[in-house]
Amino acid sequence: MKIVVVGPGAMGLLLYGLLSKTRHEVLVLDKNPARAALLAKNGIRIEGLMNAKFADVQITTDATAGRDADFWFVCVKSYDTKSVIRAISSHVGAQGFIVSFQNGAGNVELLSDAFGESRVVLAVTNLGATLTEEGVSRYAGEGDVILGRADGSLGAELKTLRELFQKTKLAVKLSRDIHAVLWSKLIINAGINAVAAVTRLTNGRIMAYEGSRRIAEGAITEAHKVAKRKRIKLLYDDVLAKAESVCEATAENVSSMLADVLRKKPTEIDAINGAIVRQAQSLGIKTPVNALLVDLIKTIESSYAQEVEV
Ligand SMILES: NC(=O)C1=CN([C@@H]2O[C@H](COP(=O)(O)OP(=O)(O)OC[C@H]3O[C@@H](n4cnc5c(N)ncnc54)[C@H](OP(=O)(O)O)[C@@H]3O)[C@@H](O)[C@H]2O)C=CC1
Numbered sequence: 449m450k451i452v453v454v455g456p457g458a459m460g461l462l463l464y465g466l467l468s469k470t471r472h473e474v475l476v477l478d479k480n481p482a483r484a485a486l487l488a489k490n491g492i493r494i495e496g497l498m499n500a501k502f503a504d505v506q507i508t509t510d511a512t513a514g515r516d517a518d519f520w521f522v523c524v525k526s527y528d529t530k531s532v533i534r535a536i537s538s539h540v541g542a543q544g545f546i547v548s549f550q551n552g553a554g555n556v557e558l559l560s561d562a563f564g565e566s567r568v569v570l571a572v573t574n575l576g577a578t579l580t581e582e583g584v585s586r587y588a589g590e591g592d593v594i595l596g597r598a599d600g601s602l603g604a605e606l607k608t609l610r611e612l613f614q615k616t617k618l619a620v621k622l623s624r625d626i627h628a629v630l631w632s633k634l635i636i637n638a639g640i641n642a643v644a645a646v647t648r649l650t651n652g653r654i655m656a657y658e659g660s661r662r663i664a665e666g667a668i669t670e671a672h673k674v675a676k677r678k679r680i681k682l683l684y685d686d687v688l689a690k691a692e693s694v695c696e697a698t699a700e701n702v703s704s705m706l707a708d709v710l711r712k713k714p715t716e717i718d719a720i721n722g723a724i725v726r727q728a729q730s731l732g733i734k735t736p737v738n739a740l741l742v743d744l745i746k747t748i749e750s751s752y753a754q755e756v757e758v
């Protein structure tokens with residue numbers, strides 16, 4: 449089997465490391481030729497919960513190299529999904545499936561429009577990973593993988609993916625309900641990511657302070673209200689307990705949104721808390737905590753150049 453990991457960031461590198469246990473062919477697709485050359489020369493390193501160095505990494509910026517791939521693992525931020533579609537759409541072969549490991553709403557729809565619903569899989573995961581330098585990912589939180597297909601079917605490909613992840617020793621489940629898969633993670637991200645990015649706390653500390661805990665719980669409770677009104681059946685019963693357990697399991701992780709803010713990059717706020725606010729508005733539900741988090745993160749994103757230096 450051949451897998452293309454699209455995006456050599458925190459999650460893409462971690463998946464590369466985990467997949468190495470399966471002995472399948474793994475190719476990394478980058479968009480940046482200088483970084484691809486650096487990783488080809490220096491290799492990839494995973495630190496933290498796994499300590500491993502991989503030399504001889506197959507890495508390219510040329511998507512044609514993936515034309516015979518069975519799976520394309522999309523590991524870029526939501527704001528880069530369109531750029532990935534542009535880069536790979538004419539190179540995904542008839543046998544190729546797209547697997548999005550991304551957080552947030554909207555990615556599955558964009559990928560389904562480009563590749564067809566039956567060829568798109570959503571893989572939500574609570575794994576925690578941080579890019580410490582180019583080519584180095586710190587595996588900072590254990591997590592499972594839940595797979596759902598955009599067309600709701602299970603299909604042979606989902607079972608193949610389940611076997612693949614079982615070989616990596618990750619707990620993996622399949623679901624016929626992609627909305628449940630998406631919202632079960634979206635609600636958790638709504639509580640953790642923006643709060644981490646504003647407070648600059650690791651996930652484990654968010655629930656330790658009264659103020660950040662109250663904001664996280666407020667955002668989660670609002671998001672849950674929206675999911676309930678949309679009759680989404682979540683994959684767990686207690687949303688606050690689930691968020692707490694994700695924070696504990698990924699205690700040392702720098703959330704993916706805090707990582708963006710620290711690198712002065714755009715964030716996934718529109719796809720996470722922004723999506724909650726938009727859906728709530730159309731249902732006449734008030735989500736003041738999520739709206740406040742959107743305003744704060746949008747301000748941070750647009751004012752990196754004006755930040756006060758100490
Ligand atoms: N990190 C985590 O703990 C978790 C992350 N996720 C989700 O996984 C997704 C990826 O997150 P994460 O790995 O943290 O993000 P990173 O920003 O660390 O990595 C994304 C990588 O993709 C690269 N990239 C962007 N566009 C393209 C493209 N067109 N082709 C190839 N590479 C591209 C980026 O390059 P450049 O930086 O140069 O733009 C970067 O190297 C997000 O949706 C996130 O929410 C889910 C669970 C946990």
Ligand SMILES: CC(C)(CO)C(=O)C(=O)O
Nearest residue numbers: 574576640698701703704
């Ligand atoms: C699971 C968690 C919260 C890990 O940090 C994540 O999804 C993220 O950082 O985007």
